[in-house]
Amino acid sequence: MSIDDITKNMTDTNRPVFSISVAAEMIGVSVHTLRMYEAEGLVFPHRTASSRRLYSHNDLHRLRCIRVMLDERGLNIAGIKAMMSLAPCWDIKNCALEDRMSCPAYIETTTPCWLVENKPRVCSEEECRNCPVYMELTLCGNMKLFLKRHWKQV
DNA sequence: ATTCTGACA
DNA sequence: TGTCAGGA
Numbered sequence: 001m002s003i004d005d006i007t008k009n010m011t012d013t014n015r016p017v018f019s020i021s022v023a024a025e026m027i028g029v030s031v032h033t034l035r036m037y038e039a040e041g042l043v044f045p046h047r048t049a050s051s052r053r054l055y056s057h058n059d060l061h062r063l064r065c066i067r068v069m070l071d072e073r074g075l076n077i078a079g080i081k082a083m084m085s086l087a088p089c090w091d092i093k094n095c096a097l098e099d100r101m102s103c104p105a106y107i108e109t110t111t112p113c114w115l116v117e118n119k120p121r122v123c124s125e126e127e128c129r130n131c132p133v134y135m136e137l138t139l140c141g142n143m144k145l146f147l148k149r150h151w152k153q154v
Numbered sequence: 155a156t157t158c159t160g161a162c163a
Numbered sequence: 164t165g166t167c168a169g170g171a
Binding site for chain 2: 019
């Protein structure tokens with residue numbers, strides 16, 4: 001299964017469905033904690049017109065993975081972000097050489113690309129929540145598996 | 155009734 | 164991370 005296939009499948013589960021209280025209940029954390037994860041840039045749920053958060057199935061999966069990293073793998077928030085910042089976004093997005101050389105995300109090692117400012121058009125024009133770089137990093141912190149899939153070596 | 159942002163014993 | 168304020 002290619003990155004494109006995975007991305008396509010995930011789009012279906014990317015719709016806004018759960019309120020923050022329901023999401024918190026399902027994940028087993030407080031609504032406050034959920035807002036904190038968002039403030040840290042680990043996940044960004046949809047927002048209603050009145051700015052209410054609505055979590056998708058993907059968001060829920062992502063949050064479960066975050067809990068695994070936090071509870072079972074000895075990572076803290078900073079560690080999770082550092083790991084996520086290692087995703088080869090330039091390759092996944094087929095970023096032009098001159099673009100990547102001027103992109104902060106290409107150099108950054110502690111901030112995931114979706115939290116970086118001043119990115120080239122290929123990225124600044126797309127909603128990060130719909131970007132494969134963001135959506136793919138939901139594999140429970142298994143960066144190695146993520147890279148294997150990316151390089152199609154599974 | 156619920157959620158939002160910001161603040162802090 | 165919990166909780167309270169003051170709105171929406």
